[in-house]
Amino acid sequence: xxxxxxxxxRAKARRSLKDRIALVFALMRQRRALSKxxxxxxxxxxxxxxxxxxxxxxxxxxxxxxxxx
Numbered sequence: 001x002x003x004x005x006x007x008x009x010r011a012k013a014r015r016s017l018k019d020r021i022a023l024v025f026a027l028m029r030q031r032r033a034l035s036k037x038x039x040x041x042x043x044x045x046x047x048x049x050x051x052x053x054x055x056x057x058x059x060x061x062x063x064x065x066x067x068x069x
Contacts, residue, residue: 023063024060024063027060027063028060031055031056031058032056034047034052034055034056035052035053035056037052
């Protein structure tokens with residue numbers, strides 16, 4: 001069977017500068033909040049203290065790949 005890839009009917013819109021700045025601030029807030037969680041809360045979400053600390057220390061420009069689209 002042959003599959004044909006058709007272009008999307010909607011063109012992907014690029015995020016505005018304002019939206020990108022808002023995402024950076026959201027990322028910084030999330031990482032700061034993650035660093036303040038206690039061990040019980042981290043255990044509830046399945047993250048070790050080391051992994052949380054490592055994530056919290058990442059710079060803001062080291063954003064998840066899906067944010068760059």
